[in-house]
Amino acid sequence: MPNPPFSAPPLPRRAVIREMGLRDGLQSVATIVPTAAKLEWLRDAYDAGQREIEVGSFVPPKLLPQLADTAEVLAFAQTLPGLRATVLVPNMKGAQRAMDANAASMLLPLSASHAHSLANLRKAPDDVVAEIAQIRAERDARGSRTQIEVGMSTAFGCTIQGRVDADEVVRLVQAVLDAGVDCVGLADTVGYADPAMVSSLFEKVLRVAGDRLNCAHFHDTRGLGLANCYAALQMGITRFDASIGGIGGCPHAPGASGNVATEDIAYMLHSMGVATGQDFDQLLALRGKVGKWLAGEQLHGNVWRAGLPKTMKEQYA
Amino acid sequence: MPNPPFSAPPLPRRAVIREMGLRDGLQSVATIVPTAAKLEWLRDAYDAGQREIEVGSFVPPKLLPQLADTAEVLAFAQTLPGLRATVLVPNMKGAQRAMDANAASMLLPLSASHAHSLANLRKAPDDVVAEIAQIRAERDARGSRTQIEVGMSTAFGCTIQGRVDADEVVRLVQAVLDAGVDCVGLADTVGYADPAMVSSLFEKVLRVAGDRLNCAHFHDTRGLGLANCYAALQMGITRFDASIGGIGGCPHAPGASGNVATEDIAYMLHSMGVATGQDFDQLLALRGKVGKWLAGEQLHGNVWRAGLPKTMKEQYA
Numbered sequence: 001m002p003n004p005p006f007s008a009p010p011l012p013r014r015a016v017i018r019e020m021g022l023r024d025g026l027q028s029v030a031t032i033v034p035t036a037a038k039l040e041w042l043r044d045a046y047d048a049g050q051r052e053i054e055v056g057s058f059v060p061p062k063l064l065p066q067l068a069d070t071a072e073v074l075a076f077a078q079t080l081p082g083l084r085a086t087v088l089v090p091n092m093k094g095a096q097r098a099m100d101a102n103a104a105s106m107l108l109p110l111s112a113s114h115a116h117s118l119a120n121l122r123k124a125p126d127d128v129v130a131e132i133a134q135i136r137a138e139r140d141a142r143g144s145r146t147q148i149e150v151g152m153s154t155a156f157g158c159t160i161q162g163r164v165d166a167d168e169v170v171r172l173v174q175a176v177l178d179a180g181v182d183c184v185g186l187a188d189t190v191g192y193a194d195p196a197m198v199s200s201l202f203e204k205v206l207r208v209a210g211d212r213l214n215c216a217h218f219h220d221t222r223g224l225g226l227a228n229c230y231a232a233l234q235m236g237i238t239r240f241d242a243s244i245g246g247i248g249g250c251p252h253a254p255g256a257s258g259n260v261a262t263e264d265i266a267y268m269l270h271s272m273g274v275a276t277g278q279d280f281d282q283l284l285a286l287r288g289k290v291g292k293w294l295a296g297e298q299l300h301g302n303v304w305r306a307g308l309p310k311t312m313k314e315q316y317a
Numbered sequence: 318m319p320n321p322p323f324s325a326p327p328l329p330r331r332a333v334i335r336e337m338g339l340r341d342g343l344q345s346v347a348t349i350v351p352t353a354a355k356l357e358w359l360r361d362a363y364d365a366g367q368r369e370i371e372v373g374s375f376v377p378p379k380l381l382p383q384l385a386d387t388a389e390v391l392a393f394a395q396t397l398p399g400l401r402a403t404v405l406v407p408n409m410k411g412a413q414r415a416m417d418a419n420a421a422s423m424l425l426p427l428s429a430s431h432a433h434s435l436a437n438l439r440k441a442p443d444d445v446v447a448e449i450a451q452i453r454a455e456r457d458a459r460g461s462r463t464q465i466e467v468g469m470s471t472a473f474g475c476t477i478q479g480r481v482d483a484d485e486v487v488r489l490v491q492a493v494l495d496a497g498v499d500c501v502g503l504a505d506t507v508g509y510a511d512p513a514m515v516s517s518l519f520e521k522v523l524r525v526a527g528d529r530l531n532c533a534h535f536h537d538t539r540g541l542g543l544a545n546c547y548a549a550l551q552m553g554i555t556r557f558d559a560s561i562g563g564i565g566g567c568p569h570a571p572g573a574s575g576n577v578a579t580e581d582i583a584y585m586l587h588s589m590g591v592a593t594g595q596d597f598d599q600l601l602a603l604r605g606k607v608g609k610w611l612a613g614e615q616l617h618g619n620v621w622r623a624g625l626p627k628t629m630k631e632q633y634a
Contacts, residue, residue, distance in 0.1 A: 004524070005519070005520045005552060005553070006326050006551060006552055006553065007516075007520060008512075008513070008516035008517075008520075008548065008552075009323050011513060157626055157627070157628045158627075159626075159627055162627045162628050163628050191623065191626075192626040192628060194585055194588040194589050195325075195544075195547045195585075196325070196328060196588075196589035196590070197588075197589075199324075199325035200325075202322070203322045203323070203324060206322040207322060220619070221619075221623045222584060222619055222620045222623050222626070223543055223578075223581045223585075223618065223620055224543055224585055224588075226540060226541055226543070226544045227512075227543045227544040227546075227547045227585065229544075230512045230544045230547065230548070231325065231547065234323060234325065235322060236322065261540075264539075264540050267539060268511055268512075268540075268541055271511040271513075271514075271541075272511050272512065272513035272514075301540065302537070302538075302540025303539045303540055306508065306538045306539050309474055309508075309539070310474070310475075310476055311480050
């Protein structure tokens with residue numbers, strides 16, 4: 001027992017929850033949500049206060065027919081004032097489409113696990129780094145303002161390869177920073193992280209990336225998603241990926257279930273006095289709609305069942 | 318962003334998970350589990366490495382017929398070498414039965430919420446404190462060795478009263494320590510706590526109780542149970558109440574759902590290198606049996622669905 005007791009570090013006053021439901025969520029479910037419903041989803045998400053949303057992925061429609069309408073969804077997102085829309089791009093071709101469409105931000109996945117990288121992108125991590133450098137050069141050549149963010153997937157372990165060394169994560173983060181990306185995030189693609197791993201790995205990566213490490217992406221596969229978010233928040237991280245209803249996963253990571261549920265992390269952050277700008281009741285209403293659009297798919301999350309505590313409702317009133 | 322980054326405090330090497338399923342769990346479900354099944358449960362829990370178990374409650378059988386066989390269950394628990402069996406006792410009469418039975422420990426609930434105290438025990442908190450002092454005197458008079466632990470319920474808020482002041486929690490902890498109890502724990506009876514509240518309240522109470530504050534009891538009502546356990550662990554707390562399959566609740570706290578699931582916190586602690594002595598596969602096997610004994614009741618928890626990460630399985634092998 002510490003004497004005097006340990007004092008937890010003060011938490012940030014604000015944090016961003018980036019909505020991943022429309023990409024990370026939809027890519028893992030069989031249902032194809034019609035474009036009109038996606039635009040309604042986006043409008044409701046915007047009205048609920050969401051200002052960062054991953055709207056889709058520029059991949060061949062044959063691979064992910066669920067996301068074939070990404071260009072149209074992105075175009076609508078760009079009509080919503082102040083909304084920062086991200087698209088996932090797996091390669092140069094996708095990056096070119098993102099820059100053609102003038103996306104605010106493109107998210108490039110890079111697997112820290114060699115085996116996952118081969119399964120997911122058919123390339124070794126260092127080959128992906130090389131392509132990222134080319135994407136940066138292409139952006140410079142175009143004078144494009146699309147931001148380049150790298151999502152370091154399987155940073156905490158991999159269902160195929162197993163253990164992923166922290167040193168390899170740090171090396172790859174350094175490599176993509178050297179390649180000129182704007183920012184990086186660490187992703188627990190398959191739900192292997194625990195809060196101690198989060199503290200330790202974020203600390204290591206912060207030492208090389210500083211505030212260019214600005215995103216935490218956790219899956220709730222084994223129930224530790226929110227504990228991991230709290231550990232990252234203690235490290236000063238103020239941007240969290242999440243998906244409404246906890247939908248999501250990775251088709252090449254067997255066993256991976258949903259992202260942290262947006263409404264759950266919104267509740268946790270709000271309860272701790274960390275402002276997110278998101279309205280809980282509107283999130284729950286959107287969750288209800290998403291449940292209908294994805295009829296037959298399993299939604300996740302916890303707080304929707306019990307609702308807000310009486311104390312928080314009083315605070316709202 | 319801290320510069321250099323924040324370093325999380327080192328975690329304890331060992332922690333105890335106290336199993337609450339046989340009391341906190343069963344009291345909230347309608348099903349009456351036969352005594353023979355409870356003894357099998359206890360034997361399996363013991364074989365899975367559980368060494369602290371709350372085996373029942375000395376309350377009138379009319380109030381909680383599910384726990385009417387507590388004396389028999391306790392007697393069996395006392396035949397298992399090294400098992401520390403706790404019984405919940407709401408008053409002097411229950412405490413006398415616990416001491417008559419030579420229980421290792423009795424757990425006395427004290428609500429920090431005035432309204433919950435009246436609903437649950439039909440007494441104001443200070444009247445409960447007065448009875449606790451009488452129980453201590455009775456123990457001294459008998460020369461009994463039964464330990465007295467107070468579980469401070471609704472310490473983080475109350476579904477009836479709403480807000481509960483931290484100062485009131487601190488005052489009541491001081492009062493029961495003055496009354497001569499051996500140790501206290503803080504309980505989030507209705508799932509209102511968040512990790513920041515946990516850090517803050519545990520820090521305040523540690524300042525008056527020191528290592529006599531040695532237990533955290535969280536419900537997972539809104540999905541923050543494990544995040545709260547992690548926050549308490551950071552404060553040096555090494556004893557956690559949990560119930561297999563996340564069963565449990567409080568009949569007088571509407572909306573309260575289950576305790577943190579034993580198998581989930583066992584997984585989280587083990588993943589972080591905090592030894593608990595509990596065997597994950599045997600816990601899951603027991604969870605399966607409990608699910609059959611409680612057919613029709615909802616079990617909770619997360620890790621049972623996905624199983625252990627490959628990395629942890631390799632570590633075991």
